[in-house]
Amino acid sequence: MAWALRVGCVGILLAGALWGKEGLERLVYMVDRSDSLSLLQERIDSIEVVAPQVFSFTLEGTVYGEVDPRIIALAKERGKKLMPLVMNENFEKEKIKAFLANPKAQERLIGSLIKIALKEGFGGWQLDFEHLGITSKEAYTQLVRQLYARLKEHHLSLSIAVVPPRGEEPKNAYGAKVFEDWVSPYDLKALAEHSDFLTLMAYDQHTGGSTPGPIASRAWVEGIIQEALIWVPKEKLSLGIPLYSRLWHAGIKEEKMRGVAKSLTFAGAMDWLERQGAETLWLERDGVKWAMGERGGVKEYLFMEEARSLALKVELAKRYGLRGISLWRLGQEDPRIWDEL
Template sequence: MKRFIAFLIAMFVCGAAFAKQPDALFYLMGTPKSLNSFVAHADKIGLLVPTWYGVDDQGLVNGGPNRYVMDIAKDHRVPVMPIISMSAGRKGFHDLLHDETAKQHMIDSMLQQAEEHGYAGFQFDFENISWTDRDAFSLLAKQTAEALHKHGFKLSIAVVPNAPGHAGEGQFAKWMWQYWRGAYDLAALGKYADLICLMTYDQHTRWTTPGPVDGMPWVIAQLKYALTMVPKEKLSLGIALYGYHWYTGNPVREDGTEASNIKADYIDADEWMPLIQEQHANVQWDSVEHESWFYFYRDDMREWVFIPDAHSFRDRYALINQYGLEGFCAWVLGSEDPKVWDELPVMQR
């Protein structure tokens, strides 16, 4: 019996050792604090996705790598998969989608850059797309994925969460579906791409009233909907590392007219941490939304701050194993609560 128990324990340990480690995808911007965060924590990053490339309506790709970043990535064996995004707005992207020559220019450039710099592939980060371009976007994903795969590269796609699969009741929900949610055919994109990054952040935004950046009930609802169309092995959960700060702005417009002006700015940990001390704010934990928040008064008016801190990160990170996901994709390096890194293991290369 003792030998049998020892055998079971050995099998359990062996299985745990060979279980797939959730992939830790982090986005990188060109700011010093984003770069410094990557350098400090490269060993805990599974895939680096820098914002290096753009494309115009004629398929002209511009951009290039940061050589220092590439050297650090090579030293720590971190694969690099840059973003390619639209540089010509919604109308420009529509024109690109419906121009076969322009699309081929873009794909050819992506292949050339991937081969020259040794990228793992590219990530599509195309947003602000008309819902009427849904099928055209899926076709671009198919064409690009096929071309990249032929040369040994991968395609990942960042998508705006779009449960329940149609426009909602209010005018804001209608606008969100028209230009942000409706363009993503998750089933088609999940079929063509190697990885889908579900951007489960900005539930509340600069365009809305104050609220959680990515409240847990909303995150879970979006995740469950996406899992009905995308295999869990291809799905990466978006985790916000930044917060929002809502306040009352100047009611006088540039033309001299007056109107309500409720504003919100992104706020990173290196900003909200000293703000808490400055304002003697009482940070509170929302056990329903699983997010921290606080408020304070300035000129007798309340200002709201919602912060995805390390506690918030830990609870969302737990969802990856709970649902058997590929991993997570976190926006963006340099924004995070420093204690986030205590929640992550060193990556197994």
């Protein structure tokens, strides 16, 4: 009875906070897996933008990757926009730095993206360039400016994935190296001016290299929304929301004792809870669930993202009048998030 009541409350919260009549654009990321098509077939009617993470490119600007033709056909049949991701290979800083210093390679990339999009019927692209390094800031902004102008000639859209402008609690600040390599290359104001929207990746507040904690606590997410809105118009900001959970344990990395973590799907988190015989506790301040267990004498700590925590983040997106939400990623989620869609 208690469980049924909790599920009912989640359903009411989702219906009221997430999917009101005014709505939010719902972009959902997916990866190339054997079950990708079946997952999308099941959820396609609850999605506006399908964003497969499948494309990358060489230092010479040659684009490679492919969206499953069956997914393309499904999106066209249901009238959904396809906006695949283009990533810098393995997020390697030195390689992307060399690419951004090569105008011919960039021209080849831009031409290829236009050609592929027109051939396959994509609505546009999302750039997911990470670990660029601070010295690449101006070059990356210039690439985005050129790409946006060229895509617009063909009525194609461009969005940019950007990392959070603040780090882990309690300091809310990244170390100097992480800031220079990961955060500082994004000129949010310029990127917003030369794209249709930005996806703010509002997750990994606590990482595999940090102490255990929420992936994206409510207060932390609100803080980075507020910071992003200093530079980005609200109608050009999509809130990236994690659908995965994370499990920490004490371990040794680089010959030092430190926290070690791995990401879990919702199903994986539920399996861990059942194996441990553990119960979750709701952290009201953070808006997440957590649990503690033990394996081989070593304590383990689980922080979960599920329907209730997602509802709180979507409520933030609506409160600040954002364009929409970007969910990372299909197949990792608590299935209850779809109940009201």
